Amino acid sequence: MAKKEVKIEYNKGWDLAPAPESTSHIKLKKKYDLFIGGKWVKPSSGKYFDTINPANEEVLAKIAEADAKDVDKAVKAARKAYDTVWSKLSGKERGKYIYRIARIMQEQARELAVIESLDGGKAIRESRDIDVPLAANHFFYYAGWADKLEFAFPNREVKSLGVAGQITPWNFPLLMVAWKIAPALACGNTVVLKPAETTPLTALKLAEICQQAGLPDGVVNIVTGAGATGAEIVNHNDIDKIAFTGSTGVGKIIQKAVAGTNKKVTLELGGKAANIIFEDAPLDQAVEGVINGIFFNQGHVCCAGSRLFVQESVYEKVMRKLKDRMESLIVGDPLDKNTDIGAINSKEQLNTIKKYIKIGKEEGAEMYQPKCAIPKKGYFCKPTLFYNVAQSNRITQEEIFGPVLAIQTFRTVSEVISKANNTPYGLSAGVWTDKGSKIFNMTSQLRAGIVWANTYNKFDPASPFGGYKESGFGREGGMHGLSAYLNLDS
Amino acid sequence: MRLEVLKTNKLYIGGKFPRTESGRFYTAVDKNGKEIANMCLGSRKDFRNSVVPARSAFGGWSAKTAFNRSQILYRIAEMLEGRRDQFVSELTKMGSTKAAAEKEVNTSIDRLIYYAGWSDKYLQVFSAVNPVSSSHFNFSAQEAMGVVGILAPEENGLIGLVSSIAPVIASGNTCVVLASETKPLCAISFAEVLNSSDVPGGVVNILTGKKEELVSHFVTHMDVNAILYCGKDEKIKKQLQEDSITNLKRILIKDFDWLSDKAENPYLITDFTEVKTTWHPIEQVGGAGSGY
Known part of the structure; x- marks a missing residue:
């Protein structure tokens, strides 16, 4: 019997009523x-x-x-x-x-x-x-x-x-x-x-x-x-x-x-963190972590997981899950409680991000953006994936500071360690695997000040933050x- | 002229204020021997009734984040600051000068803040990653012991109570406290402060009564993990150390000038913790490029 594939339309049926936070209680001087x-x-x-x-x-x-x-x-x-x-x-x-x-x-x-x-x-x-x-x-x-x-x-x-x-x-x-x-x-x-x-x-x-x-x-x-x-x-x-x-x-x-x-x-x-998904990782959790890693705060995060490394055996699956998840992201009014991705901080920064998106395309990488609507007024940018990127591409080497993710694949642990460390930055990294001994191998090999294992973008007053x-x-x-x-x- | 309404002094067990089950009382007197209040003469059963909520509160209290415990300890200080006049008045009733009473209340508030700060910091100072000679990630960290019996200092009504309770609960222990027998007035008022400070019921239980009668029950109870004795009575010390063999209770004996800075330090926290060491293997594959 032929396998029937059910395709869920993630960008349909998600209309939420506006839920803006009140501004009536704030006191600002002119x-x-x-x-x-x-x-x-x-x-x-x-x-x-x-x-x-x-x-x-x-x-x-x-x-x-x-x-x-x-x-x-x-x-x-x-x-x-x-x-x-x-x-x-x-x-x-x-x-x-x-x-x-x-x-x-x-x-x-x-x-x-x-x-x-x-x-x-x-x-x-x-x-x-x-x-x-x-x-x-x-x-x-x-x-x-x-x-x-x-x-x-x-x-x-x-x-x-x-x-x-x-x-x-x-x-x-x-x-x-x-x-x-x-x-x-x-x-x-x-x-x-x-x-x-x-x-x-x-x-x-x-x-x-x-x-x-x-x-x-x-x-x-x-x-x-x-x-x-x-x-x-x-x-x-x-x-x-x-x-x-x-x-x-x-x-x-x-x-x-x-x-x-x-x-x-x-x-x-700055940083250009590697977020690494191994084939034995809990993939849904990992995808959620990748989304949080790069789209948290519109990607304006020095420790953002802006380079994603996926083990080849699970690449197709991860890409599908990632794209599906992106379809449900809500870009818009920062004061709306349902908003996932707010406004880009300034016009200048929006221009920088646009410049890098252009560079990414020119360098030959493939791009994906969800079909979501973005407001006409204000500075907004759709969450963006680049795949089939090369280690030498500018979008994999330079900090973009926006919602733009560059995706590469790997086969072996050695390979991903050398790729992940091949950057002048060393602020943070992410590792996704169910195997504890692999996590500790990775944390000792990655040249970064913070390594998140099966989580990402976690901060605490008691936890030191800073880079290599x-x-x-x-x-x-x-x-x-x-x-x-x-x-x-x- | 208006007649003052007197407070009935009860016990503090499991977040509630019951009278002693024994129905007994003793009379607290000031330094001139003048009667100032009737106190509950706590019994063996009151003590045993206190260990039960202390044990059941231990799971929740020790599982709270250290930061949360820190905020709750700070909250106790806030509440105590708000009721400082009451404590100054009770301390003066029990024989302190006004100035000494004020100093004792100030020091008590600041000491709570001191331990509030330690609650989420002592682990970073005292725990360790151990460089073992095999491919393992190995670390040791302190954990709260469980239920601690506290025999509070006899000579100070408030600072002794605060200085013995705060370090014990900062790490996540719960406790049953026997207040100063001769200066008991602040004990139940302090329980009222705790009760309005987000401290879950059962974390601190406070009894009044006679040390002589209750010490043996504290030390022989099989569900108490440790005893803090604040004092220097040689007979009590020996009794505690001997009888601790029932369940190998940890016995800590401290005798400070409780108002001095010496009476506050993080070792009073670690004294009531156990060290737990965890081993985890580190996979030895793929080191390429790690030299960069």
Whole structure:
């Protein structure tokens, strides 16, 4: 008897009623000044720029642009707070301030989530369930370290560094700010932070939370602006530590700029992670992990699983499941609770992604996109697969930072290890197999800072995050995240 | 003039506030011998009734994430801060000066926060990946022991209670506590704090009564995994160590100045954990390109 194949139309029958999250409860000012020394200060240039909602291209607020004078003011405020207050407080009291910040963030979590989705375009499901709780938990976790630092470094005298200059990216605006500020404060430093220019709002809301928490003036300073403002922080000679999360290109410029100074540096840069499916893997679970690995946060994730390696024997099956699953993804309004993929963060980034899609086609790879509709207004991109790609293709070598997956096949363990490691990056990797001993073989062979086994894109305040090779150096999170903000040499 | 309403001091067992099943009482007095309150004189049966909910709460409490336990310990501190006046007043009734009482309450709140912080950190400090000489991934990590019997310090009404309970429950143990016999007033008030702090019923059970009567029941109970004795009575020490052979209970004897910083450290957490070592094979195939 001939086998009857039942073809399910995954893109039919999925019409869900709109379920937009309310914006009525959020409080945004029309104009945000710089947060320096505990006060809102006008920028010396008098210049402001717009921050827009990438889902509808409407202006959300005007944001001050900090120049060299403003950055200097912020560094002076941070230095004064360090010298007169913060470095003199006991670890216990420092910790209690940080706990307060965590608790207020938890109280205001929904407002933060909505603003995060408005300003950055990410799906509310993610900002509500991932970004904001993780950010609050990060403060809660590091608060507890403030009076326990000596236990993390046996036989060392722990000392704070002084003023930390921190520059954060636009993909997880509030979460990255939390990753920077929480350990810095716990270790006894004060902070001058510049959030990304396309997504400054939640960092500015956090400044308001610092005020509510009664944090001493100048301990946290937020200066907004673009790359030029960041450069002023990097080059300021009264800063003791630079922490940067962003592209490898900018990371290298920063490393060069601080060469010869005594600034301590941590860099959390790009990635091109290999996500590897073996034939013995639970395939449905693996496909779900691949989807999460590359389409989470529109693919704006440094540790995104942007290279998929599938063992040849299950390639056809995986491709079919992957395409079917993609048909059911909902691309659209970030504030809709059913949305899987929100808006691309900026026009500039959308153009970059489009450029790479064009390159992929020109390089001869085959492309697949689901039939889903995307909104006419705003910056949106369909989830995209490229298969039959070569190891040398630019779409397999370069970080795209968008919802674009490059798929290759392999036959043996050796082959996939050498392919997976054949990249200048080394941030993360994924392994899918039911065999535990294979997982541990892979985790010891893969040159990456984080290896997810039968899961992907998992984050926790207690778990260190950071890369090998050109993905940067230093770790954020966990006990290992402390040393970036301490002087352990004396 | 309005007549003050006095509180009936009961026990705290399985998240409820029963009177002692024995119907007995003793009278707590201040330093001048003046009567201040009647307390339940807890019995062997009260103790045994407390071990049952402690054991059944152990599974759920130890299975919570460390982070969640950390938040709950922090919540206890928040609740205690909100009722600080009550504790200051009880401590002064029992003989503390106002200043000493305030210091004791402050230290108690901060100590809860201290252990809240350790709850999700002590594992990272004390566990290990062991470099064994075969192709195995091998790691050792601490796990909570189970039900711990706590004989709280006699000399402090609140800080002793907090300092002995917090490290024990931080890792996921549950406990049955015998409060200070001579300074028992804060014990049941602290139980009220616990009861409104998201701490599941049964995780902490608090009894009042006489050490002399209850010690042997604590140490011989077959469903208690460990005893923390806060004190220095040589007779009690020997009795605990001898009678621990019933089920090889772990006996920890600590005698600190409970108000000092020495009385808070993560070793009080690890003292009530077991170390578990896991072996897992590592497949030895395919190392190509791993040198890059």
